[in-house]
Amino acid sequence: MHPAATVLLLREQPAGLEVLMMRRASAVAFMGGMWVFPGGRLDPADSSPGALARARADRAMQQAVQLKTPRGESLDPATAIGLHVAACREAFEEAGVLLAVQSSGAPADPAQVERLRSRRADITADASALARMLEDEDLRLDVDQLVYWSHWITPSLEPKRFDTRFFVAPVPPGQDASADLSELTEHAWINVAGVAQAIERGEIKVVPPTLLTLEDLAESHARHGGLAEMLGAERGRATPPVMPKIDVHPGSVSVVMPWDPGYGSVAGEGCSMGADYPRHFTARRSTVTVNMKRDVRQ
Numbered sequence: 001m002h003p004a005a006t007v008l009l010l011r012e013q014p015a016g017l018e019v020l021m022m023r024r025a026s027a028v029a030f031m032g033g034m035w036v037f038p039g040g041r042l043d044p045a046d047s048s049p050g051a052l053a054r055a056r057a058d059r060a061m062q063q064a065v066q067l068k069t070p071r072g073e074s075l076d077p078a079t080a081i082g083l084h085v086a087a088c089r090e091a092f093e094e095a096g097v098l099l100a101v102q103s104s105g106a107p108a109d110p111a112q113v114e115r116l117r118s119r120r121a122d123i124t125a126d127a128s129a130l131a132r133m134l135e136d137e138d139l140r141l142d143v144d145q146l147v148y149w150s151h152w153i154t155p156s157l158e159p160k161r162f163d164t165r166f167f168v169a170p171v172p173p174g175q176d177a178s179a180d181l182s183e184l185t186e187h188a189w190i191n192v193a194g195v196a197q198a199i200e201r202g203e204i205k206v207v208p209p210t211l212l213t214l215e216d217l218a219e220s221h222a223r224h225g226g227l228a229e230m231l232g233a234e235r236g237r238a239t240p241p242v243m244p245k246i247d248v249h250p251g252s253v254s255v256v257m258p259w260d261p262g263y264g265s266v267a268g269e270g271c272s273m274g275a276d277y278p279r280h281f282t283a284r285r286s287t288v289t290v291n292m293k294r295d296v297r298q
Contacts (some may be wrong), residue, residue, distance in 0.1 A: 001079045001153070001154070001161045001162065002041050002042070002161070002162050002163065003041065003042040003079070003083065003163050003164075003165075004039060004040060004041050004042060004086070004146065004162040004163065004164040004165070005039055005040070005042060005083045005086040005087040005090065005164065005165050006036075006037045006038070006039030006087065006164055006165070006167070007037060007038055007039060007055060007075065007087040007088070007090060007091050007099075007146065007166075007167045007168070007169060008020075008037050008149065008166065008167070008168040008169070008213070008217065009038070009091060009097055009169060009170075009171045009177070010168060010169065010170050010171065010217075011039075011041045011170065011171045011189065011227075012226065012227045012248070013189075013191075015191055016192065016193045016221075017191070017192050017193070017217070017218070017221045017227060018170075018190060018191055018192065019037070019189070019190055019192055019195075019217065020037070020038070020095060020097070020171070020177050020187060020188075020189055020190075020212070021035045021036065021037060021187065021188055021189075021204070022035065022036055022037070022038060022094060022095065022179055022186070022192050023035050023036075023144065023186045023187070023188075023204075023249060024036055025159070025190070033192075033205060034205050034206060034207055034210075035188075035204045035205060035206050035210070036201045036206075036207075036210065037102050037166075037210070037213075038090045038091050038093075038094040038095045038097075039087065039090050039094075039164065040086070040090045040093075040094070041086070041162070042079075042082060042083055043086065043127035044127075045126075045127035045128035045130070045131070046082040046083070046085040046086040046089060046127060047078045047079050047082030047085070048128065048131065050128065050131040050132075050135075051082070051085050051128075051131045051141075052078060052081055052082070052085070053131075054083060054130075054131050054134040054135060054140050054141060055084070055085055055088075055140060055141045055143045056101060056105075056140045056141065056142050056144050057084065057143050058144055059083050059144040059152040059235075060081055060084050060143040060146065060274060061077065061081065062275045063146075063147075063148050063159050063235065063236070064077055064080035064081055064084075065080075065269075066148050066236070066239055066290070067079075067080040067083060067148065067151075068151075068211070068241070068255075069136075070153055070163060070241050070243070077272070078242065082166050083254040084141075084143035084146050084167065084271045085130075085141060085143060087129060087143075087165075087167045088100075088141045088142075088143060088179065089123065089130050089171075091169075092120060092123065092130070092164040093120055093123055093124050093180060093295050094179070094180045095179065095180075095187065096113075096117050096120065096177055096178035096179070096180070097103060097113075097171055097172070097175050097176075098113045098116065098139075098172070098175070099141060099142045099143070099145055099146075099169060099172065099175055100113075100134065100139040100140060100141050100142055100172075101137060101139065101140055101142045102138065103138050103139075103140075104121065107142075107172045107173055107174075108139055108172065109174075110172075110173075110174035110175050112137065113172075113175055114291060116133060116137065118220060119133050120180060125296070129153040138219055142172075144280045145169045145170065146167040146168070146169050147165055147167060147168050147169065147231050147234055147235050147237075148165065148166075148235075148237075148239055149166040149167055149168045149213070149216075149237070149239070150165075150166040150213060150216075150236070150239055150242065151163075151164070151165055151166070151239050151240070151241045151242065152164050152166065152241075152242050152243075153241055153243040155243065155244050155245055155246045155268060155269075156243070156245075156268045156269035156270075157246040157268055158246075167214060168217070168225060168231065168234075170228075170231065174297050177189075187213055190204075190214075192217050192221060193221075193222070195214045195218070196211070196214065196215060197201075199211060199214075200283055208244065208255040209244070211288060212257075212281075212284045212285070212288075215284055215285075216280050216281075216284060219280070219283070220233075220234060220280065229279045237280070238278040238280075239276075240271070240276060240277060240278075240281075242257065242270060242271065242277075242281065243258065243270055243271045244256060244257055244258070245263060245267070245268045246266075246268065247251070247266045251256075252289055252290060253289070253290045254287050254288070254289045254290075255287065255288045255289075256286070256287050257279055257281070257284070257285075257286045257287065257291070258270060258271040258277060259277045259286050260286035261286075262287075263286075
């Protein structure tokens, strides 16, 4: 199982909260054609002394205690902060958004970020190139902006599995996205309040963890009344690991969440703490069914 990090980049617009999503190329083996958030595997370079030295991580160090293994043990600090670094690295590689600050603490200049986008391919090829770029430019990753949102683990039935930490962060002032077109075909800022309807209409395709995360995000934003208020209130939220199970039926597949009453009867490795899930999970649907003939998520 591969440790990984995903980041939900957010911005507030007159029509409501928007999240950046990217569409993976159909030919890509893993989640081809799906709309996803920027993210990927934790690289050893993300937890290296060079990378950690280039991360502004005062609040992130306090948040790091929330990051646990699937068994509930605490991660070592370098790995915990490294997952924050990985989220920032993937945001820059895949979306061209650099979550960084200058030595003064001011956000990175958008013109500087635009110039640095030419180095994205180098970082994709060698993750350690990120720390070198930051040192060259006298920048530090602003991992303190990341709010740890959730912890999803790929079902045991899948051949390719990830242990993924989801973070949320506001997009820095003056920056917009630019998709890396090697594995991604397009990007879009999606209004979270209407995304469920867009999915139901078949306009975008997502995997169940993405669907439930979008629903959670929309509800949280509506409850707190604004992006800044939401981020402040949700820092420190409960983040138990979620490992869905896959129940195969003739013509369809059901993805069953740990808070579903029938979760224990579905074969496969799973979580053992279903009764302890907080409301931002249990308020979500507990089963997502995919009709294999029509590829409709319900």
